[in-house]
């Protein structure tokens with residue numbers, strides 16, 4: 288109960304007995320207000336995740352991108368400048384939901400493919416389950432990508448009161464269909480049932496409308512947790528023309544579409560914040576906006592000045608664009624927060640914000656309540672970027688230093704903004720570069736990873752290797768089961784559906 292204004296157990300009886308009468312009355316008045324207001328006092332939390340949004344794909348960093356609403360929230364909130372995510376989708380979402388690094392849950396080797404019966408083991412209590420215990424109403428809208436081969440791995444069985452969204456990693460933005468391993472099917476749900484009404488409607492609008500509905504019908508006195516992982520701006524690159532038309536000056540067609548998709552997302556966030564204003568929920572609310580991983584430049588995204596991209600251990604794959612906003616809760620606003628945090632930290636941070644306590648001593652996440660709300664120092668000095676199982680590639684951070692073992696991935700450049708009329712994926716060919724077995728970077732002095740210091744500081748490499756080996760002791764095997772023909776949507780009325788594991 289650290290966040291409550293006053294709690295009874297913080298006031299010892301002796302102290303109360305020694306107080307003067309006036310202070311006594313005042314104290315009991317405060318306790319009374321606290322007890323009565325305790326439910327309402329819990330802040331609402333809106334957690335917005337953009338998919339595949341690059342470091343340099345937000346207007347508050349790159350004037351090419353038109354995101355006036357996101358920019359306003361970011362600039363009047365706190366821009367996160369050292370907030371790390373995983374290199375790809377499922378692992379990052381695993382962090383948001385479980386508070387554990389994916390090398391502790393079996394998700395470290397990549398995404399859950401549509402036909403593979405992968406999941407996050409049930410022994411991990413998901414954040415909405417925890418928040419429900421603290422009195423929250425919980426709703427999820429958008430992409431899941433944390434397993435669906437059995438109902439028990441899906442959102443309404445893992446703590447969400449309601450769910451509108453799709454189970455897999457990506458699909459057509461209008462048809463809501465996906466073809467994979469020769470199988471085709473529809474993937475959009477309301478709770479556990481197929482939801483066909485939005486067929487033909489652009490997903491950014493479907494999800495924004497659903498979020499607005501939830502907000503407008505929400506009882507203000509119950510704390511709300513709204514998890515809002517948009518499909519935008521993952522491939523396929525699709526957007527209604529009115530958003531693409533904002534970028535007629537961009538020659539590269541894919542970049543033009545991609546920027547349009549970001550502007551549609553910006554409008555969606557505007558619609559959502561308008562609803563939060565109208566209903567007054569905004570007066571006691573924390574809004575978080577983050578990407579799930581770095582941008583894929585081969586789909587017209589951009590991470591400059593950072594090195595690498597989605598699916599790599601470079602900063603371009605793992606340093607997430609994001610910010611927080613609150614009208615009332617932040618002690619300090621309008622600045623760039625450089626404190627180190629990781630995607631696993633949101634879980635315990637939200638639990639503390641909700642007046643709860645993280646009772647799991649093994650959780651990788653640490654609460655960054657003080658850093659985010661008060662502008663205090665980060666509680667974190669180190670983290671694991673990832674420790675792959677099959678490839679044994681790994682990266683860790685300790686203070687200024689980053690150690691990488693093996694290949695950081697196959698996109699290792701500082702890719703420029705797509706300029707010409709050529710297709711991005713033609714412009715940027717994947718290269719298989721060779722790297723020394725260990726690389727060492729000073730991220731504080733060299734955030735763009737130009738200078739490998741491993742040859743210069745062998746003793747620091749040895750120290751970092753020891754730390755990595757220590758982290759590695761708790762690695763669980765990656766769980767990536769092979770393709771299962773029972774996943775075929777034809778067996779479930781044309782829907783990608785649970786029921787095959």
Ligand SMILES: *[C@@H]1O[C@H](CO)[C@@H](O)[C@H](O)[C@H]1NC(C)=O
Pocket residue numbers: 448449450477478479480
């Ligand atoms: C979704 O689940 C919630 C909670 O059980 C229920 O109130 C709502 O009616 C359901 N909606 C649909 C469309 O199934």
Ligand SMILES: *[C@@H]1O[C@H](CO)[C@@H](O)[C@H](O)[C@H]1NC(C)=O
Pocket residue numbers: 468469
């Ligand atoms: C998809 O179909 C093609 C052509 O029939 C076949 O060669 C291929 O093995 C199939 N792939 C899978 C994953 O079933």
Ligand SMILES: *[C@@H]1O[C@H](CO)[C@@H](O)[C@H](O)[C@H]1NC(C)=O
Pocket residue numbers: 491492493495496551552554555558
């Ligand atoms: C935002 O709301 C307006 C007005 O209702 C609507 O026309 C527009 O499509 C919405 N935008 C998105 C992205 O949902």
Ligand SMILES: *[C@@H]1O[C@H](CO)[C@@H](O)[C@H](O)[C@H]1NC(C)=O
Pocket residue numbers: 687729731732747
């Ligand atoms: C890393 O860079 C910071 C900032 O320039 C500097 O203070 C620190 O000494 C550097 N560390 C090493 C090991 O070079």
Ligand SMILES: *[C@@H]1O[C@H](CO)[C@@H](O)[C@H](O)[C@H]1NC(C)=O
Pocket residue numbers: 368592593606623625734735
């Ligand atoms: C914010 O992050 C960028 C990219 O890593 C870096 O270049 C910049 O120096 C950081 N800003 C501050 C104030 O640390």
